[in-house]
Amino acid sequence: MPWTRWCGLTIFMSAALAAISVELRAQSLNEAAAKERERRREIGKAAPKITDQDLGGGRPSRGAAVVPPTVSTVAAPQVTAAEPAEEPERLSEEEERQDRLEAWRQMLEITRDEVKQFTAEVERLQASVNGVSGLYGSARAERIAQLEKAKQDLATSRRVLEELEDTGRRRGYR
Amino acid sequence: MTRMRKVVVTSLGAAAIGVLILTSVSAQAASPGWITSCNYTHSAPDDPIVFPGVAGAAHLHDFIGGKTTDAFSTLASMTAGGTACDMPDDRSGYWAPALYKDGMRVLPKATSKNALLYYRRGSMKAGVTIQTIPEGLKMIVGNHHAESPAENEGIAKGRISFKCGPGSGTNLPAPPAQCDSGVMVVMYMFPSCWDGARLDSADHKSHMAYPSSGNCPASHPVPIPRIEAFIRYLVGTQPIGAVTMSSGPYYSAHMDFWNIWKPAPLKLLVDNCINAGRDCGKNPPLTF
Numbered sequence: 001m002p003w004t005r006w007c008g009l010t011i012f013m014s015a016a017l018a019a020i021s022v023e024l025r026a027q028s029l030n031e032a033a034a035k036e037r038e039r040r041r042e043i044g045k046a047a048p049k050i051t052d053q054d055l056g057g058g059r060p061s062r063g064a065a066v067v068p069p070t071v072s073t074v075a076a077p078q079v080t081a082a083e084p085a086e087e088p089e090r091l092s093e094e095e096e097r098q099d100r101l102e103a104w105r106q107m108l109e110i111t112r113d114e115v116k117q118f119t120a121e122v123e124r125l126q127a128s129v130n131g132v133s134g135l136y137g138s139a140r141a142e143r144i145a146q147l148e149k150a151k152q153d154l155a156t157s158r159r160v161l162e163e164l165e166d167t168g169r170r171r172g173y174r
Numbered sequence: 175m176t177r178m179r180k181v182v183v184t185s186l187g188a189a190a191i192g193v194l195i196l197t198s199v200s201a202q203a204a205s206p207g208w209i210t211s212c213n214y215t216h217s218a219p220d221d222p223i224v225f226p227g228v229a230g231a232a233h234l235h236d237f238i239g240g241k242t243t244d245a246f247s248t249l250a251s252m253t254a255g256g257t258a259c260d261m262p263d264d265r266s267g268y269w270a271p272a273l274y275k276d277g278m279r280v281l282p283k284a285t286s287k288n289a290l291l292y293y294r295r296g297s298m299k300a301g302v303t304i305q306t307i308p309e310g311l312k313m314i315v316g317n318h319h320a321e322s323p324a325e326n327e328g329i330a331k332g333r334i335s336f337k338c339g340p341g342s343g344t345n346l347p348a349p350p351a352q353c354d355s356g357v358m359v360v361m362y363m364f365p366s367c368w369d370g371a372r373l374d375s376a377d378h379k380s381h382m383a384y385p386s387s388g389n390c391p392a393s394h395p396v397p398i399p400r401i402e403a404f405i406r407y408l409v410g411t412q413p414i415g416a417v418t419m420s421s422g423p424y425y426s427a428h429m430d431f432w433n434i435w436k437p438a439p440l441k442l443l444v445d446n447c448i449n450a451g452r453d454c455g456k457n458p459p460l461t462f
Binding site (some may be wrong): 160 | 205284285286287290292337339340341342343354355356357359361402404406408410411412456
């Protein structure tokens with residue numbers, strides 16, 4: 001067999017093998033997709049139903065400028081509908097990392113602002129309490145209550161800030 | 175040429191052909207279409223689809239995309255009003271009810287990309303040609319009158335879901351209790367079969383339908399891109415608490431879309447991304 005024919009035959013065989021492998025891969029993907037659909041259907045059959053009772057009732061308000069009613073949020077099961085969203089939000093790993101970093105920075109900035117605001121508020125109320133004459137006056141009691149509330153808010157914000165900074169350290173955020 | 179050299183050349187040639195075949199198959203993306211990112215613009219108790227021309231008649235809505243959307247918006251005003259989308263050809267109006275966390279407003283302003291709009295082929299069968307979205311088409315997903323999750327078909331059928339985000343996260347039929355990422359994402363999936371005649375309908379829904387088994391129903395025979403909106407809310411890393419909406423409990427979730435895309439670029443995207451089987455990525459340039 002001349003070498004050119006040998007070459008041609010080899011190329012043809014290689015291409016055919018590549019095409020077959022792609023087809024097999026597609027088939028296995030199809031099978032996997034079918035299995036996943038079946039799995040989701042099975043989960044759907046067994047899924048608990050959420051009722052109004054579970055959600056704490058509460059009819060929605062209607063019309064303009066509705067004040068949102070308070071509804072308890074239950075620990076939510078996975079979406080188990082007959083026709084689930086087939087394509088959830090997909091971001092590349094890098095996009096997801098960037099977006100989460102951005103969200104972390106946003107939260108850090110907001111929380112730092114809160115800490116500043118509550119610190120200033122605590123200082124203002126403390127000065128006010130110290131300066132109020134009439135040791136047992138109702139105004140003083142009210143301000144002490146406000147001061148205690150502001151201190152609690154400050155403590156919460158500081159705790160959140162610490163958690164965020166800890167998260168940042170663990171994930172290598174800056 | 176020595177025999178050894180022939181073998182090497184042959185192998186390289188075959189490998190190149192294999193790579194070409196694989197590449198061409200990969201180009202037939204699993205999710206043909208594109209993504210446009212849009213930002214929150216303003217809030218108002220207006221709804222140009224449900225209450226056109228009546229200011230303050232609706233519950234409070236958060237508007238995304240079109241900068242001037244209000245009760246008096248028209249195709250002309252929307253076209254001229256500018257957009258907060260990163261693709262300047264998308265002047266569409268997207269809006270959803272205002273969201274509250276334990277009674278406190280949370281604006282859809284997490285990260286610099288507040289919302290991602292996925293335009294996809296969706297579950298439509300191979301071989302079905304997707305048509306462009308008619309200019310001025312209006313549609314709604316969800317039910318603001320729902321008095322239970324089951325009454326909101328969007329939630330019951332997984333067309334509206336909640337998750338922690340951005341990105342990967344489990345879709346839930348109710349808001350998550352807590353998000354380590356600090357971001358909660360609400361997803362809305364619009365119908366993608368049009369009746370071919372009406373740009374709107376009395377209930378703002380019946381001119382549209384969802385595909386079934388990869389095809390549009392005979393009553394709504396025109397397949398258009400499936401729009402999935404992912405709206406991001408910065409809810410913090412602490413327990414989220416009770417999530418409600420200006421329309422009522424979380425299960426009153428709904429979203430409106432008014433197509434104000436420039437028609438020619440939209441058609442280009444539909445043809446060159448969706449119908450060409452390509453995932454064109456986020457905010458693709460129109461260089462096809």
